[in-house]
Amino acid sequence: MLELLNIKKKFGAVTALDRASFAMEKGEIVALLGANGSGKSTLVKILGGTVKKDAGTIKIDQKPVEIRSSAESRNLKIAVAYQELSLIPKMTVYENVMMGHFIKGKFGQVDERKNRSFVASLLEKYGADCGLDEYPKDLPSSTLSIIEIVKAVSWDPDILLLDEVTAALHHNEVEILFSNLRALSEKGVSIVMVTHRLGEIFNIASRAVILRNGESVADVDLKKTDINKIVYYMTGKIPEIVENPSDEKRSGEDAVLIVDNLTIGESVRNVSMRVNRGEIIGLGGLEGQGQSQFLRSIYGAIPLESGSITIAGRKVDYKSSADAVKDGIGFISGNRNRESIFNLRTIGENIFSAKMSMGRDFSPISNRMIIQQANQIVQEYDIKIGQINDPITSLSGGNQQKVVFGRWILVSPAILLLDDPTKGVDVSSRRELHNFLRKAADQGMTVLIVSSDNDELLEIANRIYVFYEGGIHCMLCGTDCTEEKLVSAMMGMTVKDSAK
Ligand SMILES: Nc1ncnc2c1ncn2[C@@H]1O[C@H](COP(=O)(O)OP(=O)(O)OP(=O)(O)O)[C@@H](O)[C@H]1O
Ligand SMILES: [Mg+2]
Secondary structure (H helix, E strand, O other): OEEEEEEEEEEOOEEEEEEEEEEEOOOOEEEEEEOOOOOHHHHHHHHHOOOOOOEEEEEEOOEEEOOOOHHHHHHOOEEEEOOOOOOOOOOOHHHHHHOOOOOEOOOOOEOHHHHHHHHHHHHHHOOOOOOOOOOHHHOOHHHHHHHHHHHHHOOOOOEEEEEOOOOOOOHHHHHHHHHHHHHHHHOOOEEEEEOOOHHHHHHHOOEEEEEEOOEEEEEEEHHHOOHHHHHHHHHOOOOOOOOOOOOOOOOOOOEEEEEEEEEEOOOEEEEEEEEEOOOEEEEEOOOOOOHHHHHHHHOOOOOOOEEEEEEOOEEEOOOOHHHHHHOOEEEEEOOHHHHHOOOOOEHHHHHHHHHHHHOOOOOOOOHHHHHHHHHHHHHHOOOOOOOOOOEHHHOOHHHHHHHHHHHHHOOOOOEEEEEOOOOOOOHHHHHHHHHHHHHHHHOOOEEEEEOOOHHHHHHHOOEEEEEEOOEEEEEEEHHHOOHHHHHHHHOOOOHHHHHO
């Protein structure tokens, strides 16, 4: 029913799409895959009417169509949940969802009661934990993603495009979403899922179309393929075998971070842990169980209420994150728009910003030095850019996240705190970043990582503390680090319960 043929799109000198083709039937769920910067979002935006194609044909039910605006896209019954979200900060959740299509009463007036109950029921169905009158800034990123999906679904589309909507979602939220998507597909809605969590596509999609450098290079039946083959199509290279984290115990003498009975209001209660030099510690849990607040309190971004934090043998109580940075603590957030990216700055300045704020010496920083060091990071981590002086906003989502990573690599902190750092980062770059973390940990860097992606925690962490209702529910290490045990601990069950 939907067919794209040889779509092309350039942004200045950058080719985003070149001979991209894609087709799907009514009621199909198809995964659209590709490395960071391969053109997935551009393709989605062309269908959503927010980016204009340079060439190529789009057909719906065999008829060629032109999509020159989001209104035209909606008239064709296409709806999009965007990777960078399309929610307006000054509007409430309710207004954001209904904007542009409030349900009207008999006399053409907005029927407030009907509208509100329509939105409330959708939010409930998709498991969004928020009130109708809340504002986006007060909600966690997973809830915002769900609202973005609900907004798209509220248009009752025939074609639903979801651009990395699961990147911020937790295990339980993904399950709810997938069961809703299956129901939609049974009703005949065609769904395109863009995702970097390759594990999940096998649960939801039947087919995958893979883009490489803007070109569609493969169309595979997911029943007959595996992740390694997909990575091969994405990159053109056979993926390397990833080493598992070494189980070797890091010396117990060398505790770099000791947290004692840390409490922050209702969100973190009596959390204690001891982390040794060179350990990679995973902090797991469903959304909002306290793990993110815990991480931010170590960094001085949230004040502690009681308890203590000892770093390298010294009790600390940072008044601001700037103090933590000076002590060699780095912080990487997956919330690019809110916490990590200086939107008005160039790629180079964004990479250099952490080093600048270390402020150890007062030697002048030359533009040449910024460019030289930033270029080195761009090369080393294969960040797909036009020019180093281009605005950061010209990069694809995953490449922006690599910039945030590169920023901290430049300063090699003693303790690196990560909050969902590989959100939106493609699978091969993710493996590179994990390898970097392992190497850095072997050389003595201590890593604490919060992730909404269980596979990531199991892949990278030496030990995993599972948060539940603000406390540590249990600690998994060694052979206890399995998907099943992690998931049941996240739900607040004991590991033994899950074996029943
Ligand atoms: N508005 C823009 N201005 C300049 N270049 C852009 C713009 N939008 C996208 N690009 C470039 O086009 C290419 C494709 O970007 P796109 O966002 O479609 O990638 P993607 O496959 O969605 O990547 P990711 O997985 O990182 O989200 C990238 O090289 C990107 O830098
Ligand atoms: Mg994208």
